[in-house]
Amino acid sequence: MKTTDYQTASEIVIFGALGDLSRRKLLPALYQLEVCNLIHKDSRIVGAARQEHSLDEFKEIVLESLQSFVKEELNQEAVDRLIQRLVYQQLDFKNKVSFGNLYQALVNGNKTRVYYFSTPPAIYGDICHGLNDASLITDADRVVMEKPIGHSLESSKVINDQVAEFFKEEQTYRIDHYLGKETVLNLMVLRFANSLFTNNWDRNSIDHVQITVAESVGIEGRWGFYDEAGQMRDMVQNHLLQILSLLAMEPPADLSAMSVRDEKLKVVKALRPINRDNIKEKTVRGQYADGFLNGVAVPGYLNEEGANQASKTETFVAIKAEIDNWRWKDVPFYLRTGKRMPIKHSEIVVHFKQQPHNIFKESYSELPANKLTIRLQPDEGVELQMMNKIPGIASQMNIQENKLDLSFSETYNNERVVDAYERLMLEVLNGNQSLFVSRDEVEAAWLWADSIIDAWQGTNEEPKPYAAGSWGPVSSISLIARDDRQWVE
């Protein structure tokens, strides 16, 4: 049986096919699947966008995207196969009448249609109406929605309702691209395929957990979009809460979408609310100021192109999150994420509890606790900090802290790290929802995030400045130091 035998031949329709996401991520992802023969031989890729283009011009744009955004040398056979699949349809997504043209383009095609909304969410509703009026929605179709889904719980409900009018939840694939990252997927393997961790993954063994998602980039010309969102909506409400959920969830009964999503949802629902009463104690928000990155001067957030000097938007967030359930009582999860930090570096550090009694006082007055570091990106891997005897006759019990380091690139012979969008695109084509976010999860995450945003506004909590190229405002150090702990640098 071939890997695509369980895939139905599909019309993969990308709305916004000429946009940034499509060119940088979606088309290269489809190319990589093509290289691996993971797209059904009869599937077609339909680019839908506002501008007039001939098919040949669209093929040229796709080729340029691959040349610009695929890191490896292109495989010409795969390029040719991908190009053969292309169809282009000019369309104004807000004009229902023009969907008749899309109908003509799809009418003799495959029965299953995958509609990828690579557009601002504000027009998802228009697209759905256009598709419906043109009789282009059946139960066999799927819809893929990009983040952010809304700006708040209320606005996310509006968007979800607009789409739910035409697509059932089991047809809806909400992207959080962190769920497609190899290392994020590996969290489940680490936790549930290794009894060592499965059996020591709770308040009895773990002291606290740190999750850091640091980015060295700034706003990258997206000031207008970003200023409306800030790091809380852009990164915490989605990516960091997804990582937290996978780390903290109970073992799902199996890997089905329903089992995994239900367990993740329970974690988000159990997050202790942060509100105006505890906001100062539990959170820090920051905004990068002028600074240096790798010795090069970089502008602060307010000096970026297009900036409004009065902006109070945060580019850094640190949070002490607590989960009110049996497993995690008194085990804080410290989250921090920011733009313009010294390096791009995302990792989880699980700090285990100290031994109750120390018989090695001659080497260590206080025994360091074990630490499990999960390097999400780059230099993907898993590292376990542990104590070991230094070999030698001179001393009977001279001990030292060492690490077991499982570097993925070394272990898997520099195997190319699959981009998250490749994984997620494949799962959509295969009709597997387990790596996508349910509506309930999105709403529970907004409920928690909205309360924090409201508390910042209600208490006039202004973002603290931090120099670009630093690890965030000094108060983020105090956030964790108050608990007699420190960030792992």
Ligand SMILES: NC(=O)C1=CN([C@@H]2O[C@H](COP(=O)(O)OP(=O)(O)OC[C@H]3O[C@@H](n4cnc5c(N)ncnc54)[C@H](OP(=O)(O)O)[C@@H]3O)[C@@H](O)[C@H]2O)C=CC1
């Ligand atoms: N870019 C990225 O890295 C990421 C993007 N996202 C999300 O993906 C979505 C797309 O983002 P991105 O690609 O950056 O945005 P872009 O603005 O680059 O692309 C959106 C595309 O939609 C088209 N479009 C908008 N309105 C209409 C309309 N009425 N009729 C026809 N075409 C229309 C635009 O066409 P035109 O150019 O003619 O206006 C444009 O090609 C957004 O929801 C974004 O938040 C999420 C994560 C990362």
Ligand SMILES: O=C1O[C@H](COP(=O)(O)O)[C@@H](O)[C@H](O)[C@H]1O
């Ligand atoms: O969703 C987003 O993610 C990127 C970071 O993604 P990564 O895969 O490079 O870690 C972030 O830069 C962007 O602001 C945000 O919208």
